[in-house]
Amino acid sequence: MTDNELLLAIADIMDRKMDARFRPVENGMQTIQSEICIMKEDIRTMQGEMQGMKGDIRAIQGEMQDMKEDIRTIQSEMQDMKEDIRAIQDEMQVMHNEIHNTKLFQENILLPRLNTIESCYTDTYERYKKGADRMEATFVDTELLKRVVSEHSEKLKKIS
Numbered sequence: 001m002t003d004n005e006l007l008l009a010i011a012d013i014m015d016r017k018m019d020a021r022f023r024p025v026e027n028g029m030q031t032i033q034s035e036i037c038i039m040k041e042d043i044r045t046m047q048g049e050m051q052g053m054k055g056d057i058r059a060i061q062g063e064m065q066d067m068k069e070d071i072r073t074i075q076s077e078m079q080d081m082k083e084d085i086r087a088i089q090d091e092m093q094v095m096h097n098e099i100h101n102t103k104l105f106q107e108n109i110l111l112p113r114l115n116t117i118e119s120c121y122t123d124t125y126e127r128y129k130k131g132a133d134r135m136e137a138t139f140v141d142t143e144l145l146k147r148v149v150s151e152h153s154e155k156l157k158k159i160s
Helices: 003-159
Strands: none
16 A cells, blocks of 8 residues: 555544544534523523513602602691691690680689679569569558548548
């Protein structure tokens, strides 16, 4: 055999041996490449989901901002209510003072005067009550006197 033929035979043997040794590596690399493709697809899917989540997060942030504004509005309204309550408390204190002054006026001025008036009317009533009994007697006496005078007038007329 010639040197060329020998070299070709050696190259062929080496190719077969290399093929046998590199075939599992090549198969493994193909498996890794397919797994990488699957992973790339999973990453793209996750990126799409993350974009959706970002939109959801923005929506939630907007809602939170609206809630913060609502809370500020409620706090402002509560502050107004507190001020109204303070004003009502002040007015109640004024009314309490006025009621207290009215009670004092009634106790110190009005009631003594009413007691005096009551006493006058009670005394007058008692006098009139006693006088009423005497008035009845006076009416009876007057009636009797009228009859007697009438009788005497008739007797005097007959005599004259």
